[in-house]
Amino acid sequence: MTARTPVAVLGNGPVGQTTALLLARRGVPSLLLDSRPHRDLSGSRSICQQRDVLDVWDFAGPGRRIAAEGVTWTTARTFYRDQELFSYTLPDHGSSPFPPFVNISQARTEQLLDEQIAAEPLIGARWGHHVDRIEQDEHGVTIGCASGLEVRADYAVACTGARSADLRAALGVDFAGRSYDDRFLICDIRAELPGWAHERRFYFDPAWNPGRQVLIHPCPGATFRIDWQVPADYDLTTDSLDERIRAIIGDRPYEIVWKSVYRFQSRVASRLRVGRVLLAGDCAHLYSPFGARGLNSGVADAENAAWKLTYVLSGQSGPGLLESYHTERHAAALENLEITTATMDFLVPHDEGQRRHRLSVLERASADPAARAEVNSGRLSEPFWYPDSPLTTVDPARPFAGRPARGSVPPPGPGVLVPDVPADGRRLRELAREGFLVLSSDDLPEPHLRFTPALREALGARDGEIWLLRPDAYVAAVLTDPAELPAARARALGW
Template sequence: MSVRTPVAVLGNGPVGQTTALLLARRGVPSLLLDTRPHRDLSGSRSICQQRDVLDIWDFAGPGRRIAAEGVTWTTARTFHRDRELFAYTLPGHGKSPFPPFVNISQARTEQLLDEQIAGEPLIEARWGQHVDRVEPDEDGVTVGCASGLEVRADYAVACTGARSAELRAGLGIDFTGRSYDDRFLICDIRAELPGWANERRFYFDPAWNPGRQVLIHPCPGSTFRIDWQVPADYDPATDVLADRIRAIIGDRPYEIVWKSVYRFQSRVASRLRVGRVLLAGDCAHLYSPFGARGLNSGVADAENAAWKLAYVLNGQGGPGLLESYHDERHAAALENLEITTATMDFLVPNDEARRQHRLDVLARAADDPAARAEVDSGRLSEPFWYPNSPLTTVDPSRPFAGRPARGAVPSPAPGVLVPDVPVEGGRLRALAREGFLSLSPCDLPERHLRFTPALRDALGAREGEIWLLRPDAYVAAVLTDPAELPAARARALGF
C-alpha cells in the first residue's frame, strides 16, 4: 500500500505531535507514524515544561490547558546532607501568561496534544507502523514500514526518540557522546506532603542515599516524582523501595503510581538535516535530565522545523532555509550538551580533582553566597539564541554578549526570542507567529505593528528603528531604513 503526504512525521511522541500540530497551524497536512500499537500513558517521564514551550504549545492549541493542569513550583531548595544550603524563588509570570515552569506528566501532555490532533483534519496518525526505511532523494522522501505501507512525502521529520540508531545509520549520521555508568531510580508516589506542593527539592549526599543525589518534584494530584541516583550495579529486585520512600516522607501513607530505572546518555547527532529529512528531539540529541533540556529543546526543534517546512512548501523559502534548521538547532544542541555535561561533572565527578572541588563547594555553600553560584544541580532550560544564524541580519550596535547569567535572558537583539508583551490585537509573540511581522514607528506596506512607548521600552528599541520578527518570534533584523527590509526578509527566508 502506498500513500502520499507533504510531510511524514516519524514518531508520535510529544515532539512529533507538536511538529504535526504546528504544520497544520500553517496549513500543511502531515502523516504521523509510530511503531507502538497505541499510546503509552504510564509514568511521569519528562515533567518540567518551560514557559516558552508552553507558549509554543499555545500557538499549536493546548498550551493553556497544559499550563492550567500542571503544578507551578515556585521555590527550589538545595540541601547537602542534613543541612539546607539555600533556596531561591523563581520569578513570577511577569508580562507572560505562563509561569516559568509547570510540572505535568509527559503522558498527560501527550493526551492533551492527542485531543488537539483529533480535531485537526490536516493530521492523520497511524499506529503500529515500524519505519524500517527512510530514503531521501532530490524530489522527496520514501518511507517504508514493516507492515508493507510505503509513504511518499515531500519531506520527513524524524522524531523517533532515543532508539533511532538504525534510522541514523541509514542516513549516514554519527551519534557521538557518552553513556553514564550510574543509574537513576524514578518513582512516582501519591501522598499528602504539606508544604511540598510548590517546592522542588535537591539533596546532595543525604544520609539515606550516601555519596549520591536525590531530586524531588511535585506533580498534579498530590503526586511526587522522586529520582534517586544509584550505582551501576543497582538491582531493583534486592532493593527495599519502601525504606527509600520512608526515609524521605516518614510514616505518612503513600501509593506507588509508577517506577522505572534508567541510565542516561549525552549525545548529539552529527547532522540534523540530510537532504529532505530533518531530525528532532531525542532522535537528534540526548542529555542528562538535570535542567529539563530534553523535551523542552525537542519542542523548540519542532517549531523551528515546522515554520521553515511550511514556507518551503508554499514556495516562499529560499535554498538556505532548511539548511538553517541544522545551523540553528545543532548549535542549540551543542549548547545544551555543554551545559548538561558541566552539571554531570559536578554531580558525578569522574576524577579526584573534580571530587575535591565538589566537596569544597558544598562545604562552603551554606555560609558563602559566592560558593552557592558554583553548586550545579542543573541550569534550567531556556530558549537558545541565533545571532550567528545565516538568517540573522547582524546589528553591530547590539553585539550578542554570550550566555546570560542563570535565570536571566539575553537583551532583545537580532537572533534573540522577542519578549512576550501585550500589544494591540493580542500578544506580541502570538502575532509574530502568524507570519513575518515588522515593528515600526510608521506605517509600512507590509504586515506591521506600530511601536507604542510600552513596546519600545520592552524591546529597548531606539527612535526610528524597524524590527523584523520571524514566524517563530525571533528577531531577524533591527534596521533604521525601511528600504533595507526586503533584503533582511529575504535573508531570513534563506535567500
C-alpha cells in the same frame, strides 16, 4: 499500501505531535507514523514544561490546558546533607500568561496533544508501522514500513526518540557522546506532603542516599516524582523502596504509582538535516534530565522545523532556509550538551579531581554564600538564541553579549526571542507566529504593527527603528533604514 503526504512525521511522541500540530496550524498536512501499537500512558517521564514551550503549545492548541492542569512551581531548593544551602525563586520576564515551569506527566501532555490532533483534519496518525527503510531523491522521501505501508512525502521529520540507531545509520548520521555508569531510580508516589507542592527539592549527599543525589518534584494529584542516583550495579528487584521513600516522607501513607531505572546519556547527532529529512528531539540529542532540557529543547526543534518547512513547501524560501534548521538547532543542541555535561560532571564525578572539587564546593557553600554559585544542580531550561544564524541580520548597535546569568534573558535584539508582551490587543508572540511581523513607529509601504509606548519599552526600541520578527517570534533584524527591510527579510528566508 501507499500513502502520500507533504510531511511525514516519524514518531508520535510529544515532539512529533507538536511538529504535526504546528504544521497544521500553518495549513500543512502531515502523517504521523509510530512503531508502537498504541499510546503508552505509564509513568511521569518528562515532567517539567518550561514557559516558552507552553507558549509554543498555546499556538499549537492545548498550551493553556497543559498549563492549567500542571503544578506550578517557582522555588528551587538545594540542600547539602541536612542543611539548606539556598533557595532560588524563578524570575518572571515580560507579561506571559504562563508560569516559569509547570510539572505534568508526559503521558497527560501526550493525551492533551492527542485530543488536539483528533480535531485536526490535516493530521493523520497511524500506529503499528515500524519504519525499516528511508530513501531520498531530488523530489521527495520514500518511507518503507515493516507492515507493508509505504509513504511518499516531500519531507520527513524524524522524532523517533532515543532508540533511533537504525534510522540514524540509514541517514549516515553519527551519534557521538557518552553514557553514565551510575543509574537513576525514579518513583512516582502519591502522598500528602504539606509545603512541598510548589517547590523543587534537590539534595546533595543526604544521609538517606549517602554520596549521591536525590531530586524531588511535585506533580498533579498529590503525586511526587523522586529521582535517586544509585550505583551502576543497582537492582530494583532487591531494593527496599519502602525504606528509601520513608526516609524522605516519614511515617505517612503513600502509594507507588510508577517506578523505573534509567541510565542517562549525553549525545548529539552529527547532522540534524540530511537532505529532505530533519532530526528532532531525542532522535537528535540526548541529555541528562537535570535542567529539564530534553523535551523542552525537542519542542523548540519542532517549532523551528515546522515554520521552515511551511515556507519551503509554499515556495517562498531560499535554498538556505532548510539548512538553517541544522545550523540553529545543532548549535542549540551543543550548548545544551555543554550545560548538562557540566552538571553531570558535578553530580557524578568521574575522576578524583572532580570528586575533590565537588566536595570542596559543597563544604564551602555550607558556610560561604559566595561559594553557592558554584553548586551545579542543573541550569534550568531556557531558549537558545540565534545571533550567529545565517538568517539573522547583525546590528552593530546591539551586539549579543553571550549566554546571560542563570535565570536571566538577554536584552531583545537580533537572534533573541522577543518578550511575551501585549500588542494590538493580543500577545506579541501570537502575532509574530502568524507570519513575518514588522514593527515600526513610522509609516511604511508595507503592513506593519505600530510601536506603542509599552512595546517600545519592553523591546528597548529606539526612535526610527524597524524590527523584523520571524514566525517563531525571534528577532530577525533591527534596522534604521526602510530600504534595508527587503534584504533582511530575504536573508531570514534563506535567500
